[in-house]
Amino acid sequence: MRRVNAETQRVTRPRPVERFVPRRLVVPVGALAAVAGAFAFVGAVDPNQPGHYPVCPLLRYTGVYCPGCGGLRSAHALVHGDLATALTDNALAVVGYFVFAVVWTVWAVRSARGRPLRIDLGPVHLWSVGVLLLVFTVVRNLPFGGWLHP
Template identity: 25%
Template structure:
């Protein structure tokens, strides 16, 4: 699994998904022209691996939020296991999935409005 992760990271580090045709495209965007909440994530991964944080934000701001949530989760799990603590992980709160779903749906709707300032949310 680690080897696969390294190969994929190497691929996205060296290849810009917007410049090649062999990487998968978003099926929702290809069929409807509507950006899904994940559109731009491949290009955002490429920019992140090349330390272009502005490029990441231009492709998908929700990508950064997802990475922050993942980082929070890993830090809490690590602190609890290493220091034998019992720090509460708010991701396990029953209302967290509903809150995250609301954020994702609002982002999905706003990024498809073709007028300023909402068109900033669409991937470049």
């Protein structure tokens, strides 16, 4: 139905009703599907059995555990509902999984509302993450940090 604006004498069409558009969620749902697929694969193919995944090069050539060592075993344990084992395999990875879940939820809600996700990390935040990774790596490779070994 067309309406004529009396001031401008132009024919205008009514604006469509704003409604929830599933297209807004295509990218967040696609990202979640990719992560869920990766977790499903790691849950199905046990990283504790040799030969399924490549060995960490840093661990193989230097004997030093990197911050990611044990991450696949941690994901496998988490998929199978064993949070205690996941934390002992790589506690920092488990924290990362939950941070991803929170950020993804915020992203999906904002996308559904038609708003972009804005994560403004300043230098202090990035340096803090770097220091956390460094401290985690150093502590897990010292004798008293044996409880952090995968």
